[in-house]
Amino acid sequence: MNFESLNSTALAGRRNFVKRCALAATGVAVAAVASPALAVSPALRFADIPGQGDVKVLNFALALEDLEANLYSQALARLTTGGRSSVGATIPGLNLPASAADVDVIRDFGEVEREHRNFLRSAIEGAGATAISRFNYDFGMQNRSRKSVIQLVYIAEKTGVSAYLGAIPYLKTRTYIQTAGAIQGTEARHTAIIADVINELFDDGLDVAPRSNNNNGIDAALSPDMVLASVSPFIVV
């Protein structure tokens, strides 16, 4: 597979949708991926997520948590001693110490995201349904600067917060709404702390939470289709 495969007319509509959403939500991240060797997925749609009703929503959440868990593990490898991406690319390590603020939070939050992933997978399988298959991801990690690593993690967490909000209306069981909320809240904590760490390390000026003049000071929802289009460029097919 290569970029040529994306040029087919059939995929044009989806590709444009990816482009629009990717630019909106993850523009920096997508632009920073230098010449990936593998083709990215055409934009997944909510309709492509397996299962019906609540299972579909849980699988949507699982797909995001799987991506986040994978991203955190690649990010930690990049910042520290290096490793391999899930598509086999060698990621040279930047050899930062464990005490560095970004390494510290990426290690801790990565563990939480793995727990979210495992929890959702067991919940789906425990209900007798089939969990969505794992994807492979190319975050261009081997080429990322220290700053670009944590910026991508920030965007992923921020997208996660909006994704859970956008998924609430699709959940039929109200206790699932509460459980989804319990995950969303931790993603919000991660987003805020990562913004604070970026500000601290790189003299940046990110808001740790929506300001009073931004959407009434509250987080914004993103529809499942928009979320999937945003993350699809990182999924390798």
Place this chain on the structure above:
Amino acid sequence: MQDIVNESNLSTRRRVLGLAAAAGLGAAALAIFGVPTIAFANDEDPEDVMPGDKNAADAFPGIPGRNINEVVLNFALTLENLEADLYRQALNLASGRPLTSPLSGNPSVYKRKASGGGLSADDTAAAFLYLRQFTYVEAAHRDFLKAAIKAGGGKPVVPNRMGYHFTSDVAPNMKAILTAILPLEETGVRAYLGALPFITKRSIAVTAGSIFSTEARHSAVVSRVLGGSAGPRKMAGDQMVAESYPSPNTFEYFLQPSVVIDRVGAFYGE
């Protein structure tokens, strides 16, 4: 690579400069990182109303409303009235202004007078800037909820007539002030999550969730400035969404509305 490695030596906290720059670069940062809000324009648009329990309002003793959704919004407003007012007082205290001063329309009139109380210089500056930001955010939450209730034809609850006070005297230093604020934020997080399953309109559930996660952000940042972790950490009375949590910070905790109502009473002036 060498440059990148050298960056790790700059472990001094430069967050303050970043925050100062936020005022000037806010628009640029938004343009780069902003996630747009969009409507649920989708073929699979769900019905907005979920089945509910007739007696659900009983779980919110003393909170008025013509239906459960209005009760939940008034419950939220009860909390935001309190948070907004205590933040206003905290900001006045940190700025050396009388506690009774109303919130100014101009955030820049607030300048830090309070000492760090043991926080580093950078954390002290960050503490003040976050306090000032969050004060306006809580006021925005309050106004937003009030408007939402009115727009639905309901009657918003009014703030406690005798005002609000912190449960103990707060020293005029940033550490003491944020330490007094943190339990309010953490209780707010748990209150919203506890109220979430009572809501029967999906659009209102999204709104409640949107406020909930900003309270979680505030809690995390206040905790970090005070030298703690992002959380959540289990507190007395906390309930869990699963039988057990893999680790204490995997999922948020919640409180039943009646417990929250009982607890916020401690902040009411009489």
